[in-house]
Amino acid sequence: MAWNEPGGNSNNQDPWGGRRGGGDRKGPPDLDEAFRKLQESLNGLFGNKKRGGGDEQRPGGGYSLLAIGLAVLAAIWLYSAIYVVDEQEQAVVLRFGEYHETVGPGLNFYFPPIDKKFQENVTRERAYSKQGQMLTEDENIIEVPLTVQYKISNLKDFVLNVDQPELSLQQSTDSAVRHVVGSTAMDQVLTQGRELMASEVKERLQSFMDTYRTGITVTQVNLQSAAAPREVQEAFDDVIRAREDEQREKNQAESYANGVVPEARGQAQRLLEDASGYRDEVIARATGEADRFGKLLTEYRKAPDVTRERLYLETMQDLMSSTSKVLVSGDKGQNNLLYLPLDKMIDSRPGGSSASGVPAAAGSDLGARINSDLQQRDPRTRESR
Template identity: 90%
Template sequence: MAWNEPGGNSNNQDPWGGRRGGGDRKGPPDLDEAFRKLQDSLNGLFGGKKRGGGEEPRSGGGYSMLAIGLAVLAAIWLYSAIYVVDEQEQAVVLRFGEYHKTVGPGLNFYFPPIDKKYQENVTRERAYSKQGQMLTEDENIIEVPLTVQYKISNLKDFVLNVDQPELSLQQSTDSAVRHVVGSTAMDQVLTQGRELMASEVKERLQSFMDTYRTGITVTQVNLQSAAAPREVQEAFDDVIRAREDEQREKNLAESYANGVVPEARGQAQRLLEDASGYRDEVISRATGEANRFGKLVAEYRKSPEVTRERLYLDTMQEMMSNTSKVLVSGDKGQNNLLYLPLDKMIDSRGGAGSAVPGAAAGAASDLGARVNSDLQQRDLRTRESR
């Protein structure tokens, strides 16, 4: 039978199996009673007295609960107010939103919530990478990847001056790279001009950071190998191959020039030296002839006849020494006889060191004998006519 059915004993029973109005209670305890027991326990811990069944609570129990709450709040606040700054870090403390101080490494204390702290690592180098398509000076589009390394040099400026300093750094990097690439030809960007471009980007980027007072120092800018967009990569590869062929031809031409030019210079120098030697020889010979003529004039003035005869003999000796003809003079009043050295002429025709055949030698001897005979007969006739 249900506990609230008509005819039942509903006044004496409850749904928990106990009797209303007294008796044993086997159901769950009342919440109010549980709270009273907890309060009695806390009062006993902090010096209060426990209540009896119908006794009113004393006022000391409320103060004890308040003290516990305040102690817990104080512990939480103290835990959050004490902080440690590492060796590589710094902390900036703001009091009522205004800069108060910069804290170094060690154990420190501040007063939240009136104070706020911003703690950052100021020695670690940070980096981020960026890549984008840019227009060069000669109106070519290329993709330039780069990496920027930086660190925080002034934590106060980093926290207070700019809302998002790292975002400002990225935007400034984009501006600096586009300015440098836009004023550089494509050949320089793709080949040996990357180091100079990286230096220019770093200088311009640091100028932006100093102007904005972000507290950031740019330590390194690395421009990686730039490349053309994928849509025109094949055309760029052809251009690069053509440029390499051009450079190879230039190297071959320079190698050939390095081999020919020194040789030509050597020949020119040798010709100059020969001309200089010939000039010195002519000048020396002319100087010697002039000196000899001067001395000859002095001797001629002393004895003209002897000097004239000597000059004539020297001149004739010099002339006769260069001819194969011998002029034989007879007595006075007789005709001069001309002697032809046929043996020397035959030797000169046959060549130096060549042997003359026997028949040719005999014919030459007979011809010489006949010529001598004719000359002698002519000489006799001449004498007889006289």
């Protein structure tokens, strides 16, 4: 019969199986009574002893609850002991605080709390960014932002050798960047020197990671555009503009040099070739003269008088063929007469006119009359004729 059915002794029973303290009192059961019943149940688990005046516990009840509790604990332990490692992950297992093994992808099992597991993604590319003001070699302050990309290459070293390997990476990055920037001029940092600096930072940072055995591999270091602090940005802009003007002037000078230098080299080469041709000509002429002199000497030794006369005649012919004057020689003991062919001299002038503007025909007649007068006055000329 239910405790609240009509006819039942509802005044002496409650829904929790105990008697109510008062006859007509309603409400929740007494807390002391509830704690007493809980204590009796616990005592029954460890020996089925009676609690003063209470009913005896059933012989198998305590063991059943203990088995259920142990089963629940075993299920919880088994659930935590089985784990899955993905394709991109690895796990390091420590047993009693000492390295035990490195586990690859798949379903795995370990024994907590004896074993301790550290599971990380070893293929994912990780990144760390920083920015700070640094002093360059020429004592200028600039802000250098950079990004470091890295991944875990050795999970055992990553877990065991360093307490906080990623914090060590950040501190090592700061040290490497400051060393490289501090040994580089500001112009190189702001312009074309960033790629070389990034390579130096990566090499130096990887050396730190290998020395500390952090298990981290630095894959890439990206140095972004460095800039001056905002307080001196205008001055740096002026410097950049001046540098651009300098580069433009250099380009113009190089363009002018590219146009002038080849021309000068061509002229120099032409002068060298002319000098070489003149040298060859002089040598050839001298060689020919020497050969001719040698042959002439041979002929002179054979016939001195004839050779001397022929040389004299050839020399006089060469001299007289290039002059406009005519020398008329007389007999021995008489003076020579210099004949001036004025008509030929006037005709040889450019334009066929004299210096005084006299026509060539008039000048020719004048020269003929002068020569005729001279011949009539000088008897030697008539005799020679």
